[in-house]
Amino acid sequence: MTALLEARRVxxxxxEHRIGRPRPVALExxxxxxxxxxxxxxxxxxxxxxxxxxxxxxxxxxxxxxxGEVLYKGHSxxxxxxxxxxxxxxxxxxVFQNPFExxxxxxTVDHALEVPIAKFLSIRSKQERRAIMMDAxxxxxxxxxxxxxxxxxxxxxxxxQRIMVARALLLKPKxxxxxxxxxxxxxxLRATVLGNLQQLKDELGISxxxxxxxxxxxxxxxxxxxxxxxxxxxxxxxxxxxxxxxQHPYTQLLINSVPWADPExxxxxxxxxxxxxxxxxxxCKFANRCPNTMPRCIEHAPPLYRTExxxxxxxxxxxxxxxxxxxxxxxxxxxxxxxxGAKSDAAA
Amino acid sequence: MTxxxxxxxxxxxxxxxxRGVVQAVDGLSFDLYPxxxxxxxxxxxxxxxxxxxxxxxxxKPPGHIVGGKVVLDGQDLLALPEEGMRxxxxxxxxxxxxxxxxxxxxxxxxxxxxxxxxxxxxxGLSSRAQTARVNExxxxxxxxxxxxxxxxxxxxxxxxQRVCIAIAISLRPKxxxxxxxxxxxxxxxQRRVMETLGKAQEEIGAAVILVGHDMGLMAQFVNRIGxxxxxxxxxxxxxxxxxxxxxxxxxRALIENTPSLAVKAIPRSIDxxxxxxxxxxxxxxFHPRCSYALAACTTERQTLREVRAxxxxxxxxxxxxxxxxxxNAGAATAAGALSPDxxxxxxxxxx
Numbered sequence: 001m002t003a004l005l006e007a008r009r010v011x012x013x014x015x016e017h018r019i020g021r022p023r024p025v026a027l028e029x030x031x032x033x034x035x036x037x038x039x040x041x042x043x044x045x046x047x048x049x050x051x052x053x054x055x056x057x058x059x060x061x062x063x064x065x066x067x068g069e070v071l072y073k074g075h076s077x078x079x080x081x082x083x084x085x086x087x088x089x090x091x092x093x094x095v096f097q098n099p100f101e102x103x104x105x106x107x108t109v110d111h112a113l114e115v116p117i118a119k120f121l122s123i124r125s126k127q128e129r130r131a132i133m134m135d136a137x138x139x140x141x142x143x144x145x146x147x148x149x150x151x152x153x154x155x156x157x158x159x160x161q162r163i164m165v166a167r168a169l170l171l172k173p174k175x176x177x178x179x180x181x182x183x184x185x186x187x188x189l190r191a192t193v194l195g196n197l198q199q200l201k202d203e204l205g206i207s208x209x210x211x212x213x214x215x216x217x218x219x220x221x222x223x224x225x226x227x228x229x230x231x232x233x234x235x236x237x238x239x240x241x242x243x244x245x246x247q248h249p250y251t252q253l254l255i256n257s258v259p260w261a262d263p264e265x266x267x268x269x270x271x272x273x274x275x276x277x278x279x280x281x282x283x284c285k286f287a288n289r290c291p292n293t294m295p296r297c298i299e300h301a302p303p304l305y306r307t308e309x310x311x312x313x314x315x316x317x318x319x320x321x322x323x324x325x326x327x328x329x330x331x332x333x334x335x336x337x338x339x340x341g342a343k344s345d346a347a348a
Numbered sequence: 349m350t351x352x353x354x355x356x357x358x359x360x361x362x363x364x365x366x367r368g369v370v371q372a373v374d375g376l377s378f379d380l381y382p383x384x385x386x387x388x389x390x391x392x393x394x395x396x397x398x399x400x401x402x403x404x405x406x407x408k409p410p411g412h413i414v415g416g417k418v419v420l421d422g423q424d425l426l427a428l429p430e431e432g433m434r435x436x437x438x439x440x441x442x443x444x445x446x447x448x449x450x451x452x453x454x455x456x457x458x459x460x461x462x463x464x465x466x467x468x469x470x471x472g473l474s475s476r477a478q479t480a481r482v483n484e485x486x487x488x489x490x491x492x493x494x495x496x497x498x499x500x501x502x503x504x505x506x507x508x509q510r511v512c513i514a515i516a517i518s519l520r521p522k523x524x525x526x527x528x529x530x531x532x533x534x535x536x537x538q539r540r541v542m543e544t545l546g547k548a549q550e551e552i553g554a555a556v557i558l559v560g561h562d563m564g565l566m567a568q569f570v571n572r573i574g575x576x577x578x579x580x581x582x583x584x585x586x587x588x589x590x591x592x593x594x595x596x597x598x599x600r601a602l603i604e605n606t607p608s609l610a611v612k613a614i615p616r617s618i619d620x621x622x623x624x625x626x627x628x629x630x631x632x633x634f635h636p637r638c639s640y641a642l643a644a645c646t647t648e649r650q651t652l653r654e655v656r657a658x659x660x661x662x663x664x665x666x667x668x669x670x671x672x673x674x675x676n677a678g679a680a681t682a683a684g685a686l687s688p689d690x691x692x693x694x695x696x697x698x699x
Binding site for chain 2: 047048156157158159186187189190191192194195198213214215216217219220221240243253254255257258259260261262263266267270
C-alpha cells in the first residue's frame, strides 16, 4: 500500500554554503511514513533551531527539500498534478502555533470556516454549510452560537485555537500537522485543545504530527516520539519507553530540565560535559555539550541504533545494537503497532 | 521574624479605556521578606504583570496606579516624585523583563547597556573600574568577558536573558522583579537561566518576585506563592504546603492542571474562562468556574484572610476544603477536557 504522506531522506539547507562555516542544515536525512491504517499521534520534540518547524513546513509542501522527497500517495510534492494537489491540500491539514496571527481581523471567524468549505466541499445549500460549521465547532467543544458571527478579537486565544482545529477537521483530513498548537494559550485551556486532538485521532481516525518543545504534553497525548537535535533525529520510539528512560544524552538532559510541579522533586544537577574537543564537520552535533563524548564522536557522527524493538538512539553508547536503516523510524513505530495487540491482551 | 523589605498595601491599578475603566489590580496586599523568593502566578489577564510593573511604577497610560502603598525599606514608592523614583529603580528595586529577545537595544554593545544604569547611579567610575565591573557582572551570570564587546543579535536567547539579569543586579538592589524571565526559552536554557538568577540573588541577598504561569517552575524556584485571578490574590501560602494541599479551589485547579511527566493523562482543564475585567461577576470572582461554590459565593466576596498559619486564602469554604470537603456533586469543573453539553459524544460531519 502506498503511504498517504512520506518524507524520504529529506534534508533542508537554508541559504548558501560559505567556506569555513558550518552549513546551516535545518533538517538532515529525515524519513517518516504516515499511513492511515493505524492513526496515531506522533510527537516531534526539540529546542528552537532543532528543525521541527522546518519539518512541518516540508510535510505541508510550504518548503521544498534541498535533497530527498516528500511524497503524497507516492507522488512527489514537487510535481503534483492539479487534482492531486487539491486532494493533498484537503487530506493534510495544519494547526499553526499562533492563534492571534492566523485570522484576518476584518472578517468574522465564519470566514475562516467558509473558505475551506467553498474550496473543497461542493455544497450549495447555505443551511447545509452552516450545519457543517456548527458540527465542527461542537466537535471541539465550542458552542456555535457563541462563536459564529464574532470577530477574532472578541474571542480568547483558546477559543481561536479550537476554531483552527475545527477548521482543520471540517474537511475530514487524513493527517493534521499541529505546530506548537498550545504554546500560545493559557495553561488552563491547553488541556482542552490537546483533548480535541486526541479525540480527532480516536473518533475520526486522523493521524496527528504534534510538534512541540513541551515534553510533558508530548508524553500525554502521543504514542511515538521523535527527538530532534540540530536537524537530526537523536532518539525516537515508543513514548512510554523514551520518556521514562531516555537513552540519548540529549534526551536525558531535556527530560531532566523539565521543572516538575512537585516541591519534593528537584532539578537534578546538569552533568558536567566531558573536556571539550574540537569538533569537525562530521562530528556528532551534540558532542560539544555531551557528558559522554568519546574520540570517535568527534570523528564521525553515530548512526541511529535500534536499541530496542520499538526505539532508536543515535549514540555510540549503544553501538552493540544493530544499525537502523533509513526506514528505521517506521520499523520502530511499526513494531509498536504489531506489539499493540499483544500488549492489550497482556493487560487484560 | 525579620521586618519585610517590601510591603504592598491595597494596591489598585486601572486601565482607562474608551469602553470603560478596567480594574486590572484590585486591592493587592502582601509582604516580601529579605532574601525571599515569592511567586506571583496567574493566567493571562490576571493582572500579575501589571501588579509587578506597578511596584516599579513602570505602568504607562492608559494604565494608572489609583491607590495603595508600596513601601520599600520604609519608603512609600508611590509617594515619591518621579525623580526620586528614578533613583530607586535599578538601585533598590530592579526588573528582569519578559522577553529578553526584545528588551536589549540592538545597536548598543552589551558593555554599554550594562554601564548605562551604572553610570547614571554611580558617577565618576574610571574607565578601568567600569571594565572591571562589567566583567565581574558578566562572570556572575556565567558569561565570558568577550560578551561585553558583542551586540544582542550575536547572543542566544539564554545569553540575552543572562545579560538582563546582570543589568538587574548591577547595583545590588534589595528587590528583583522577574517577569516571566524564561517564557520564550527552551527547558534546558530555562533551567540555566533560573539557576543563574537564583545564584545572583543569593549573592547580593536580594528578594525576588517571580511572575509567571508555570507551576513547575514555581515549585523549583520559589518559597511562597501568591495566586492571582482577575486582579485579586486568591491564595498566598508557602510553596510546599500550597502544593500539598491548596486551599483555594482555583489554586487547586491550577496545580492539578499542570502537565506532568509522572502521569500519562491529559490533565483536566478549568471549565469556562477568566471573566472579562469589564463585566466582573458578582460575589467571588471565581464562583462561575468553581466546583465548591455556595449560594453565598455568588453575592459576597471573601477577602484574603489567614486560614492556617501563614496561609491566607480568599474563599468562604477554605476551612471546609482544609478539612477535606468534596467538590459539589456534578460540578462543571470536574467534567474533564470537554464540557458535556457542548461536545456531542461522537463527532459526526455530514460532508
